[in-house]
Amino acid sequence: MAAVIEEGSKLPNVDLTTPSGGKINLRDYLGKPLVLYFYPKDDTSGCTREAQDFSGHYPEFQALGVEVLGVSRDTPIKHQKFIDKYDLTVPLATDDQNQAIEAFGIWVEKKLYGKTYMGIDRSTFLFDGKGVLVRIWRRVRVPGHVIDVLEALKELR
Numbered sequence: 001m002a003a004v005i006e007e008g009s010k011l012p013n014v015d016l017t018t019p020s021g022g023k024i025n026l027r028d029y030l031g032k033p034l035v036l037y038f039y040p041k042d043d044t045s046g047c048t049r050e051a052q053d054f055s056g057h058y059p060e061f062q063a064l065g066v067e068v069l070g071v072s073r074d075t076p077i078k079h080q081k082f083i084d085k086y087d088l089t090v091p092l093a094t095d096d097q098n099q100a101i102e103a104f105g106i107w108v109e110k111k112l113y114g115k116t117y118m119g120i121d122r123s124t125f126l127f128d129g130k131g132v133l134v135r136i137w138r139r140v141r142v143p144g145h146v147i148d149v150l151e152a153l154k155e156l157r
Contacts, residue, residue: 035153040072
């Protein structure tokens with residue numbers, strides 16, 4: 001297993017796919033702080049709430065000069081349906097090659113109703129404008145999380 005990213009690490013060179021089918025690289029965000037959040041699945045209760053919370057506060061992130069990007073393994077088409085269904089404003093991307101999931105060490109064993117399976121650990125990573133990881137939230141609980149991230153950003157300033 002590759003080394004898991006930790007505070008002080010640089011933004012990895014990872015390509016993702018946008019809902020329109022275009023490609024973006026995480027390093028495209030250099031120059032601005034970046035909140036990168038990973039979530040398990042589009043259109044499930046917790047993931048919907050998290051995307052709505054980030055969308056609701058997206059203007060505040062932008063006012064602070066911060067980019068936000070939500071990432072899952074869902075297809076670009078599924079992302080677009082998710083965006084349209086809930087009028088999401090926060091950008092989403094697909095990690096179809098599992099490069100980011102591996103780089104951030106978020107593919108973990110999970111349990112639900114007594115069954116064990118592999119899935120994405122809901123996690124958020126905050127990078128400064130130079131692409132240095134300054135804060136990590138793992139095993140995120142959705143209620144209040146976006147406010148915690150905004151508070152951390154304000155402390156960073």
